[in-house]
Amino acid sequence: MALLISITACILSALLLALSFPLSLPPELMQPLPSSGVTIPGWQAAGGFAQLPWLAFVALIPFLWVIRRSPSPAAAAGYGYLTGALWLLLHLDWIGSFGIAPVIMLTLFFSLPTALFAWLGQRIFNERSAAYACWGLPAIWTALEYLRSFGFWALPWNLLGYSQTASLKLIQVADLGGVFAVSFMVMLANCALFLLFSGHGGGQRALAHSLLAASLICAALGYGDWRIGQLEDMPREQRIQVALVQGGVDTKGRWSGDELQRMLGVYEPASEELARKWSGERTEERRAQFEDSADSDGFVADYTGPLDEPQLLLVWPESCIPKRVEPAHPDDLPLGIWNIVESNENTTLLMGALSNPHNEDDWENTAVLVRPDHVIEWAYSKVRLVAYGEVVPFRGIVKFLDYPWGSRDLTGGRDTASFELRGVQVSPMVCFDNIFSFLFMREARRGSDMFLLITNNSWYDLKNGIRQHADIDVLRAVEHRRPLARVSTTGWSHFIEPSGRISQQSNTDELATLTQWEGRSSIHSWYTRLGDLFAQLCVLASILLGLKLVFAHRSEGWL
Numbered sequence: 001m002a003l004l005i006s007i008t009a010c011i012l013s014a015l016l017l018a019l020s021f022p023l024s025l026p027p028e029l030m031q032p033l034p035s036s037g038v039t040i041p042g043w044q045a046a047g048g049f050a051q052l053p054w055l056a057f058v059a060l061i062p063f064l065w066v067i068r069r070s071p072s073p074a075a076a077a078g079y080g081y082l083t084g085a086l087w088l089l090l091h092l093d094w095i096g097s098f099g100i101a102p103v104i105m106l107t108l109f110f111s112l113p114t115a116l117f118a119w120l121g122q123r124i125f126n127e128r129s130a131a132y133a134c135w136g137l138p139a140i141w142t143a144l145e146y147l148r149s150f151g152f153w154a155l156p157w158n159l160l161g162y163s164q165t166a167s168l169k170l171i172q173v174a175d176l177g178g179v180f181a182v183s184f185m186v187m188l189a190n191c192a193l194f195l196l197f198s199g200h201g202g203g204q205r206a207l208a209h210s211l212l213a214a215s216l217i218c219a220a221l222g223y224g225d226w227r228i229g230q231l232e233d234m235p236r237e238q239r240i241q242v243a244l245v246q247g248g249v250d251t252k253g254r255w256s257g258d259e260l261q262r263m264l265g266v267y268e269p270a271s272e273e274l275a276r277k278w279s280g281e282r283t284e285e286r287r288a289q290f291e292d293s294a295d296s297d298g299f300v301a302d303y304t305g306p307l308d309e310p311q312l313l314l315v316w317p318e319s320c321i322p323k324r325v326e327p328a329h330p331d332d333l334p335l336g337i338w339n340i341v342e343s344n345e346n347t348t349l350l351m352g353a354l355s356n357p358h359n360e361d362d363w364e365n366t367a368v369l370v371r372p373d374h375v376i377e378w379a380y381s382k383v384r385l386v387a388y389g390e391v392v393p394f395r396g397i398v399k400f401l402d403y404p405w406g407s408r409d410l411t412g413g414r415d416t417a418s419f420e421l422r423g424v425q426v427s428p429m430v431c432f433d434n435i436f437s438f439l440f441m442r443e444a445r446r447g448s449d450m451f452l453l454i455t456n457n458s459w460y461d462l463k464n465g466i467r468q469h470a471d472i473d474v475l476r477a478v479e480h481r482r483p484l485a486r487v488s489t490t491g492w493s494h495f496i497e498p499s500g501r502i503s504q505q506s507n508t509d510e511l512a513t514l515t516q517w518e519g520r521s522s523i524h525s526w527y528t529r530l531g532d533l534f535a536q537l538c539v540l541a542s543i544l545l546g547l548k549l550v551f552a553h554r555s556e557g558w559l
Contacts, residue, residue, distance in 0.1 A: 014090070021049075021051060023049060023090060064137070066118075067125060070120075085107050096462070141539040157468070161182030169220075171474070172223060176525075176526050188216065189215065192466065239310060242516055247263065248491070249263065251319045324356070341371065350379065364382065364411050382412065425450075444525075455489070457492075
């Protein structure tokens, strides 16, 4: 019976964790009790996914209860592995677009950190210390999240902090310690509530540490409220207008001439309309400027002309056209694309394409600039390639996979890069890059004014995977206090303010265009300056606590 209760508690924690993040459910479960009109506070059930973000603050309480009552660290690790596996099986179900095998393999591997957390947690609970349980467990959880960001196996996708993108006040602490600071707060809430209910370590001490934890969380919310107000009161420049073009069509088809024409038939007309509107607005503004600055004889002095005017940056998604784009051969680019940038004033196109900017034989997943002076300029190549999506490990053994462009693997980029437009430094990123905060940190330190993510989400069969991926953008913007624009093949596309607020967002699976002014940024967050110091301190605290547990049988003193 005890085993059954423990397994049930693990299942409950896994379900609550899965629902804290975007989760695709059967349609009949998306609207709870619709006939009776009963709803759940905070329930988000639109766009093909459901979510209850506040569950993250209580989701781990049953799991902590199981860890505390486990007879040994090994038993706790087993329960931890079960909880992690069930959670990830639901959380990563969207990877089923590639088949069930990748879902199972990723689940089995990335459940190991949850098992390690439970193993250490059982030892901490054996110390009968309220302080260790309240503060040590969140530090260990955060340290494990941080360590999962390194190595070829790195997939920092399901970090607790990403569940709180709708809680603008709470996530502002990310500009101090990154998404890891948000994860720490969420885990701290779970531990504080568990102490309050269980009285672990003594009733008075449990209450005292719970109140301290509550005070810290309230302070974080207060900081967030102040920071949002500060950011929204800052003056804004209008240097470039960024126009995102979401085609709303999938890119799963094999490359062919017909497929190329299908894509161009979507992207070219929408972009031409945006560019013509832009040119018309500039002409009208110039006419008004001439009229306002002319003297009585009609003479205009000190007019600097169009070179000082704002610039339109059209942005197409990753893999938007089934054609290789070679900077050395600009005439191979379809004529319609050149017409857009060459026949409309101050217009530049950034597009995702397979290109060979560094070596004629190495094809990279790139962002390239199509400039009005008939030049194709390489802007960035994706640094971290997706295994079995862009590159096949052990290709000599694994020979069954073909891509839409053929059987050839892509080559990864060497470093991040940016380009300058009207004094604004723009840092493009590609798809999977957004889960690696250090890439964005590198660009922010180099003077980037905004981040621009191009992605292809058309291969996701479930919308929860797209929403999980899009939510990560919010933390990247908050961490470095930079605006972030995202354009996707099929959605979601959006603009995110430095506060994390989504100012514009498209729907999925439809043609959509979004435009917004952007300017230079002068803010450097503490996270940009200090890097992952907070997470590294959590790693250090976890090591010291682990040594204490190994070399001392029990804690002593006021703890």
